[in-house]
Amino acid sequence: MSQRRSAVTDATGDNARKVFIKTYGCQMNVYDSQRMGDALAGDGYVPTQRIEDADLVLLNTCHIREKAAEKIYSELGRIREMKAERATQGRTLTVGVTGCVAQAEGAEIIERAPVVDLVVGPQTYHRLPQALARVHSGERVVETEYAVEDKFDHLPKQAARQIRARGVTAFLTVQEGCDKFCTFCVVPYTRGAEVSRPRAAILEEARALAEAGVREVTLLGQNVNAWADGAGGLGSLLRELAEIPGLARLRYTTSHPRDMDDDLIAAHRDLRALMPYLHLPVQSGSDRILKAMNRRHTGADYLRLLDRIRAARPDIALSGDFIVGFPGESDADFEATLDLVRQVRYATAYSFKYSARPGTPGATMDGHLPEDVKTERLERLQTLLREHQVAFQESFVGREEDVLVEKAGRHPGQMIGRSPFLLPVVVPASAGAIGEIVRVRIESSLPNSLMAEGADHADRLVSAEPLRKIA
Incomplete structure (x- = not known):
């Protein structure tokens, strides 16, 4: 599980309340942290990069990696000592847990970690000011029970100065949730069902980003290419975004093979602004394991899809995800994954050992593999992936x-x-x-x-x- 501080630049003002946001995980969480900062700005909070200066600490969490919750509790232990020291000085420190661990654990976080004042799920961070008001009146607050649509309806507007402070590239959430229910994954339980943000709201935010100087926008979603409205799918949205003056580059992530339709593939052929890079996870090369994962495609299906994409954009760089050591994975299943990697030759890829996520079907399956077997397989896979990545990078020398x-x-x-x-x-x-x-x-x-x-x-x-x- 990776982590980073919020990318918001510090503001000045000795009397202002300060918020420190620590962000774990993916780009979606980075985007969410920025939006939390925007929501709190209207309530008088300014960002700080020093936790020691903060009046409010928010841990924006990820639930994908093994023992993610335990790592958060360990961090809360350190914050508890800071909060206790503040109390001896007559000062207060408000502590919140947000994101996917917050959604998964809910009130259990409040019960297990007395240092925590509020727990806010990823669909409800726009309600932070109201939740904080309740905390300041003496409550310990859990806010996890709102529809994803509410989040899109209440996204705070970004000021131009905030956009400029974040740089010339930006994330833009267009879709949330997942209906695929892969047996290894907690996302459907922590982010909810697939919901598409309205086209008009996306275009409005994109125009604001461009007017503030952003040159490249990456569209975000758990299954971003599942985005759709009555007027079309992601391909049609990209075509409209490509017409916005100032936006020179478009990207999107993360995609599911089952949502890669003809119009989106054609957009890679037609749109100069759409960059030749595609993250398209497959997870395994074994049909037996893909079925156990509930991916609902085969290795051959995936390869045929890549043939169509490469026919539309021959120079496209492909990225993927792989899980090794899924329950029941045999030596032959793993070799099928290596064979698929050799055929595709990914420009980059993300690979992990399988770890059981509580509440997912995979956690209760038979045939869990020993840790040393998973480790050995991961090392072999990463060696192969690294060879292809190095070759891809070196192919640009002299160009x-x-x-x-x-x-x-x-x-x-x-x-x-x-x-x-x-x-x-x-x-x-x-x-x-x-x-x-x-x-x-x-x-x-x-x-x-x-x-x-x-x-x-x-x-x-x-x-x-x-x-x-x-x-």
């Missing part, structure tokens, strides 16, 4: 690429941007300003990035955080 400059590098003379294929690229500061798309020649490939000609790279490895799986 010219368009790079969206996103931020200053860690060293003088460097800027960091991304190629159309989502690869981080180090460019010389003279190449262009933040927000510009510059044409550069790739000189070398580093472990986690590409280096453009003219960039200072003497023994300087640059790490860049990849997009995370939506959960």
